[in-house]
Amino acid sequence: MTGETASRAPVHAIAGFARELRAAGVPADHTRVATAVRALSMLPALEAGTTYWTLRVALCSSPADLAIFDAKFRRWFGEAPSSAALTEASVGAYVAVSRKTAAPSGRDDDDEDDEAGMVASDAERLRTAAFDELSSAERAEVNRLIALLRPRGARRRSRRSRPGRGRAYDASRTARAMLRNGGDVAALIRRQPRVKLRRVVLLLDVSGSMTPYSDVLLRFAHAAVQVAPYRTEVFTMGTRLTRVTRELRARDPNIAIRAAGEAIPDWSGGTRLGESLQAFLDRWGQRGAARQATVVIASDGWERGDAALLGRQAARLALLATSIVWVNPHRGKPGFTAATAGMQAVAPYLDDLVAGHNLQALTELAEVIARA
Amino acid sequence: MHAQQWQSPADVTTALDAAGYLADEGIATAAFLAVRMARPLLVEGEPGVGKTALALALAEITGSRLIRLQCYEGIDASQALYDWDFPRQILHLRAAGERADTDAVEASLYERRFLIARPILQALEQSPALLLVDEIDRADDEFEALLLEALADNAVTIPELGTIRAETPPIVVLTSNRTREVHDALKRRCLYHWIENPSAEREIEIVRRRVPDAADQLAAEVVAAAQRMRHMRLVKPPGIAETIDWAHALTVLGATTLAAGPAGVTLGAALKYHEDEERVRAELLPDLAAVVRR
Numbered sequence: 001m002t003g004e005t006a007s008r009a010p011v012h013a014i015a016g017f018a019r020e021l022r023a024a025g026v027p028a029d030h031t032r033v034a035t036a037v038r039a040l041s042m043l044p045a046l047e048a049g050t051t052y053w054t055l056r057v058a059l060c061s062s063p064a065d066l067a068i069f070d071a072k073f074r075r076w077f078g079e080a081p082s083s084a085a086l087t088e089a090s091v092g093a094y095v096a097v098s099r100k101t102a103a104p105s106g107r108d109d110d111d112e113d114d115e116a117g118m119v120a121s122d123a124e125r126l127r128t129a130a131f132d133e134l135s136s137a138e139r140a141e142v143n144r145l146i147a148l149l150r151p152r153g154a155r156r157r158s159r160r161s162r163p164g165r166g167r168a169y170d171a172s173r174t175a176r177a178m179l180r181n182g183g184d185v186a187a188l189i190r191r192q193p194r195v196k197l198r199r200v201v202l203l204l205d206v207s208g209s210m211t212p213y214s215d216v217l218l219r220f221a222h223a224a225v226q227v228a229p230y231r232t233e234v235f236t237m238g239t240r241l242t243r244v245t246r247e248l249r250a251r252d253p254n255i256a257i258r259a260a261g262e263a264i265p266d267w268s269g270g271t272r273l274g275e276s277l278q279a280f281l282d283r284w285g286q287r288g289a290a291r292q293a294t295v296v297i298a299s300d301g302w303e304r305g306d307a308a309l310l311g312r313q314a315a316r317l318a319l320l321a322t323s324i325v326w327v328n329p330h331r332g333k334p335g336f337t338a339a340t341a342g343m344q345a346v347a348p349y350l351d352d353l354v355a356g357h358n359l360q361a362l363t364e365l366a367e368v369i370a371r372a
Numbered sequence: 373m374h375a376q377q378w379q380s381p382a383d384v385t386t387a388l389d390a391a392g393y394l395a396d397e398g399i400a401t402a403a404f405l406a407v408r409m410a411r412p413l414l415v416e417g418e419p420g421v422g423k424t425a426l427a428l429a430l431a432e433i434t435g436s437r438l439i440r441l442q443c444y445e446g447i448d449a450s451q452a453l454y455d456w457d458f459p460r461q462i463l464h465l466r467a468a469g470e471r472a473d474t475d476a477v478e479a480s481l482y483e484r485r486f487l488i489a490r491p492i493l494q495a496l497e498q499s500p501a502l503l504l505v506d507e508i509d510r511a512d513d514e515f516e517a518l519l520l521e522a523l524a525d526n527a528v529t530i531p532e533l534g535t536i537r538a539e540t541p542p543i544v545v546l547t548s549n550r551t552r553e554v555h556d557a558l559k560r561r562c563l564y565h566w567i568e569n570p571s572a573e574r575e576i577e578i579v580r581r582r583v584p585d586a587a588d589q590l591a592a593e594v595v596a597a598a599q600r601m602r603h604m605r606l607v608k609p610p611g612i613a614e615t616i617d618w619a620h621a622l623t624v625l626g627a628t629t630l631a632a633g634p635a636g637v638t639l640g641a642a643l644k645y646h647e648d649e650e651r652v653r654a655e656l657l658p659d660l661a662a663v664v665r666r
Contacts, residue, residue, distance in 0.1 A: 027556060027560075029560065031560045031561075032560060035409075035411070035563070038409060039405045039409060039563075042405065042408050042409065043380060043381075044379055044380050045380070049397050050380075050381060050397070050401060053381070053397055053398045053401035053402070054401055054405065056398070056565075057398075057401060057402045057405060057563045057564060057565050058405075058563060058564075060564050060566075061414075061556070061559040061560075061562075061564045062416075062553070062559075062564075063416065063550075063566050066566060081397070158445075158446065158512075159444075159445045159446025160446045160448065160512075160514075171458060172450070172455070172456065172458060175456075175458030175459075175461065175462060176458075178462055178465075179461060179462065179465060179481055182465065183462055183465045183466045196512075230513055230552065230553070230555070233552075245553075246553075278605070281607075282605070282607070284550075284551075286607065286608070287419075287549050287550065287551045288509070288510070288549070288551025288552065289551055289552065291551075316607075
């Protein structure tokens, strides 16, 4: 239907534009391109503003897409009207971080001599050695084992019900049975609540002091996202908060981890736990992401900012979440005390404190999450 | 001007304006396309930015009946699509008694008159209609699949009765507060618009529209204070809805400017958390005059 009204050249331009958007992570697929073409054909005169809004309405689907869209739009078509309006304050944590390739550290690839390592390593060592003591071949093996952990949220009663042996009566089924029986009550049919998995939110500290564990924890998060893609949320905390859930939905762990790594701008930087947690609560948690959820925070509690702020945010979180599980990899090391100011500030609000420095500890973490 | 005669987004702006909703170019384009292309429109934005108000205004200017479906966890077909009126069916059956013609009685049990239309079915049956699916993010994933099915072919299939199809497809507006991400399958079918908080000038204009009795100076100062609060990293910064409420509250009290005294006692109209109130009292109210009369 667009053949007559839209000439070919714009169609090509839009297809090319959409291809570039897709490459940058905006899901502008063929359905959306078709929508865009049809939408443009319905407009009488194409001024710059109308074109911008039409393409944006048709091709974008989340606030995170908008900043990318604006940048690409300026490159292809010139000025974008809303670029000024999209302020950091209003879109804040939604704005997709610039997808520059941060060099993800903590991922030692092939620079180590580990031929002998594999011989020495047995299952026990893989389970109990701290992640930073493993050779890269052992790490690869551990990564495979993490993918098998399948961490899942605890079961909870859903608001939905199904026929069963519960307490509530199933009025509609009972009535149907009555209709079949000529209006006599044959039997009272009951319903029981369905069971569903609790939402799991993982907040991972990716600052410098957590470097040896960041990659492993992201892999753990990937495994959790794979089990329940729409009931798991993953964010990284450093100097700012970054949502990486979307990246981690890719099935292949290596692709997913790489995509997440590219999305995280502050890998191995400083830590502002309080501010990151506040950003999470403001943008996501308060509205529902943390409500009735199991929230897992992986951090060593090295807070560069104000520990009191961190404490206040932890208190807010405790009011929303069903349980808070803190993963501190240093806890597994000898001589650990909850001495950092950050750890002390949050301690009163934690339901569980686990180690997470080796495979055994991560297995334990998966069990804690399933119980919480 | 009737909706079908709209030639461009500018016509929508004019029509929305007459209905008391000030739309910028983005909103007007999104609304224009949603109506002309008969596509569902997914609207996101900060709470209180006017997502629901847009749907109400759109219903008004298109002369559609507004049918609202508020989502919540566990909402299912019997609350969103249709349900059978069992008590009436049973009464009907009893009244039919021992009549010989059991087939006829049976057939009559599943007639349209025993069907209770819930919002989605209502929207399909009563055209022209605007179906507002509010806070879709609160419903669970299973419900999205249900919705997708109804929206895809503008029809609901009832096993006992057949397929009910809309003569004129309803205009569909979905809102989300982003507590979770809506599935891509649903998003792909929708036009998407993110509503920004408005500029100060536009917000003043909105307040004056919605609270006609408010003094001009009061409107401007309330907006200035609200815009300032949005930069204070509050737990829940005031949205436009709160600004309007606040201006309304002050007007009812007879204020014509925003002074610290009346502002303090009406703060509850703008802020919904005690922590926020305390911070604003401590950090904003003392030099309120400087903030609002810059």
